[in-house]
Ligand code: FE
């Protein structure tokens with residue numbers, strides 16, 4: 001049972017997703033969940049997990065859309081053509097992933113909806129800081145951009161890995177297939193970035209003053 005994640009209400013209620021139960025998480029008493037024998041435990045449990053799953057979809061959907069805006073900036077900031085190409089390619093892939101997520105909402109019979117992902121917002125802020133703090137045209141900038149991008153990929157890998165597994169648990173093979181496809185793309189991208197760093201960027205960065 002341990003389900004400790006209290007959902008964080010976005011302080012600015014303005015862009016809250018509609019519908020979903022307003023965050024009223026303030027329950028002081030520790031035992032609000034004494035699972036009353038009524039209310040059919042098994043079916044309500046399934047409902048909660050599915051809701052959590054859909055919330056996760058909304059989160060990563062927001063994140064992917066944010067990435068379609070961030071990747072062009074990262075591409076432009078990169079020094080080497082190789083990294084520019086990698087970011088450009090991943091932008092195209094990311095746009096497909098947005099569409100694929102819309103398909104997942106569809107097979108789940110849910111409305112397509114984005115919900116702000118605080119983690120991705122932070123990771124992208126960090127990427128912007130890196131661009132500001134490293135010298136234009138330097139290999140060190142590419143080293144830093146690769147690290148920032150890999151932090152993003154790892155967040156995505158964790159998200160899609162978990163969501164694909166949840167889809168399987170929920171008996172939704174259709175959703176699992178779609179999520180698994182994106183998971184593999186994120187893993188491939190992570191590996192490619194490692195290769196670029198280790199073969200072509202890191203050592204050159206080490207030589208520059
Ligand atoms: Fe992605």
Ligand code: FE
Nearest residue numbers: 059117118119
């Ligand atoms: Fe998130």
Ligand code: FE
Nearest residue numbers: 153156186189
């Ligand atoms: Fe990605």
